[in-house]
Amino acid sequence: MPVAYNRLPLGALRVFEAVASALNFSAAAEVLNVTPAAVSQQIKVLEEYLQVPLFRRTGRRVELTDEALELLPAVRDGLERLEGAMLQIKQHRRAGPLQISTLASFLQMWLLPRVRSFRRKFSDIELRFHTSRELIDFSRTSMHVAIRFGHGNYPNLHSEKLLDDWLVPVASPEMIKQHGMLERGADLSKYPLLESDDEPWSVWRKADAEVAWQSRAPAIDDSAGLLAAAEEGLGFALARWTLASRSLQKGTLKLVGKEALPFRSSYYFVCPKAFLALPKVAQFREWTFAAARDFPGPGDSRGRR
Numbered sequence: 672m673p674v675a676y677n678r679l680p681l682g683a684l685r686v687f688e689a690v691a692s693a694l695n696f697s698a699a700a701e702v703l704n705v706t707p708a709a710v711s712q713q714i715k716v717l718e719e720y721l722q723v724p725l726f727r728r729t730g731r732r733v734e735l736t737d738e739a740l741e742l743l744p745a746v747r748d749g750l751e752r753l754e755g756a757m758l759q760i761k762q763h764r765r766a767g768p769l770q771i772s773t774l775a776s777f778l779q780m781w782l783l784p785r786v787r788s789f790r791r792k793f794s795d796i797e798l799r800f801h802t803s804r805e806l807i808d809f810s811r812t813s814m815h816v817a818i819r820f821g822h823g824n825y826p827n828l829h830s831e832k833l834l835d836d837w838l839v840p841v842a843s844p845e846m847i848k849q850h851g852m853l854e855r856g857a858d859l860s861k862y863p864l865l866e867s868d869d870e871p872w873s874v875w876r877k878a879d880a881e882v883a884w885q886s887r888a889p890a891i892d893d894s895a896g897l898l899a900a901a902e903e904g905l906g907f908a909l910a911r912w913t914l915a916s917r918s919l920q921k922g923t924l925k926l927v928g929k930e931a932l933p934f935r936s937s938y939y940f941v942c943p944k945a946f947l948a949l950p951k952v953a954q955f956r957e958w959t960f961a962a963a964r965d966f967p968g969p970g971d972s973r974g975r976r
Contacts, residue, residue, distance in 0.1 A: 678720075680713075680716050680717050680720050682713060683713040683714065683716045683717035683720070684717065684746050684749075684750070685703075685750065686699065686703065686710055686713035686714060686717075687713075687714060687717055687725065687739075687742070687743075687746060688743070688746050688747060688750060689702050689703055689710075690710060690714060690726065690733065691735055691739060691743050694732055694733055694734070694735075695731060695732060695733065696710050696711060696714075696733065697731070714726065721738070721742075723736070723738040724736050724738070725738060725739040725742070726739060751810065754810060754811070755810035755811075767797075768796075768797035768798065768799040769796055769797065769798055769799065769815055769816065769951045769952065769955055770799050770801065770812075770813050770814045770815045770816070771798060771799065771800050771801065771814070771815065771816045771817070771818070771955070772800075772801045772802070772803055772807050772812075772814045772816070772817040772818070773800065773801075773802060773817065773818040773819075774802065774803075774804060774818075774819075774820055774894075775802035775895065776893070776894040776895040776914055777818060777820070777913070777914070777938065778800055778802055779895050780894075780895060780898070780913070780914040780915075780917060781913050781914065781916075781917075781966075782800075782818075784917055785962050786798065788958075788962070789955070789958050792958060793951075793954050793955075793958065796951050796954065796955070798955075801814065806819070806825070807941075809828070809942070809943050809946075815942060815946055815949065815951070815952050816940065816941070816942045816946070816952055816955060816956075817941045817942065818833065818938055818939070818940060818941070818959075819938070819939050819941050820836075820936050820937070820938055820939075821936050821937075821939065822936060822937075823937070823939045825939070825941050828941050828942065828943060828944070829940075829941065829942050829943065829944045829946075829947055830939050830940075830941050831939060831940045831941075832937050832938070832939055832940075833937070833938040833939055833940045833959065833960065833963050834913060834937060834938040834963050834966065835933070835934070835937045835938075835968075836911050836912055836913050836933075836934040836936065836937060836938070837911070837912040837931040837932060837933055837934055837968070837969050838870060838874065838875070838909050838910070838911060838912070838931065838932040838934055839909070839910060839911075839912050839915060839926055839928070839930075839931050839932075839969060840853050840875065840907060840908070840909055840910075840926065840927045840928040841898075841901055841907070841908050841909075841910050841915050841918070841919065841924040841925065841926060841927060842901060842906070842907045842908070842924065842925065842927045843901060843902055843903070843904045843923065843924060843925075844922070844925055845904050846863075846901075846904050846906070846907065847925060847927055850862055850863070850907070852927050852928065853907060853927045853928050854928055854929070855875060855876065855928065855930055856876070859872060859875075859876060862906075862907050863905070863906035863907065864906055864907050864908075864909075865889060865890075865891060865897055865900050865901060865905060865906040865907060865908045866889075866890040866891070867890070867891055867892065867893075867894065867897050867908075867909070868892060869894055869911075870894065870897065870908070870909045870910060870911065871909070872909055874909075874932060875909055875928075875932070889905060889906070894910070894911060894914055895914065897910065898910055898914060898915055898918060898924070901924055902918060902923045902924055907927060910924075911934060912931060912934075912968065912969055913938070913966075916966075916967075931968075931969035931970070938963075940956060940959060940960070
């Protein structure tokens with residue numbers, strides 16, 4: 672190792688970044704799980720190494736000097752690169768479970784019903800699912816793969832469209848008997864409509880149809896909950912095809928209109944490019960895309976592709 676690396680106060684640089692983020696020695700000490708005195712000592716070591724002051728102390732708060740402002744971006748970049756490299760080495764181990772992040776609704780309504788076939792084909796791979804709406808920072812988590820619902824713009828990652836989606840109107844058989852079918856252009860005020868921000872009824876109406884209506888059913892901010900409410904007969908739902916198809920197959924829900932509207936977002940298979948070489952990632956990708964090819968779209972009993 673070069674002599675310069677032997678002398679570089681690496682521990683002090685981590686402390687410096689924590690103080691610069693918190694602008695408080697005590698808060699930084701709490702984050703680092705050390706004493707404030709230890710934080711002060713490490714900052715003193717770094718200032719002596721650089722021969723410049725890094726902080727101006729004003730009571731309990733501190734301010735960064737010009738030299739600290741110049742140093743901080745390089746320290747953060749270096750720490751992030753180091754952390755990312757270490758995590759990737761950990762994740763590249765062939766052993767251990769395959770960590771998958773996805774939306775709870777997609778996991779529950781589309782992925783889990785198909786997992787048994789994956790287990791039959793790849794019985795040696797343990798799957799571990801995590802549900803979240805948030806984007807994944809692969810350098811800071813143990814995730815290998817994410818299935819995301821969006822437009823595919825995930826910078827510096829492998830992003831591959833898995834499934835398109837459509838909006839379809841659905842209701843329980845009992846609701847259809849009571850209220851009838853729902854065609855586009857119908858007066859929506861005559862129907863109890865289950866509202867959702869992700870699946871708004873405003874996209875179903877035609878341009879010349881009445882704009883305003885008053886919902887007579889609950890508003891539910893969850894796609895899986897929306898379908899559950901529709902199955903309970905609480906109202907009509909404008910649902911995503913990928914999530915509603917299983918209920919339609921079972922007959923607990925039925926289509927109440929003839930049209931399917933292309934949805935603005937699609938499902939994407941996302942992972943760091945380097946992870947594609949991992950056998951467990953490659954095998955999960957192979958199986959997932961095969962399942963997507965076999966998944967029928969609206970009005971297609973044979974499959975979409």
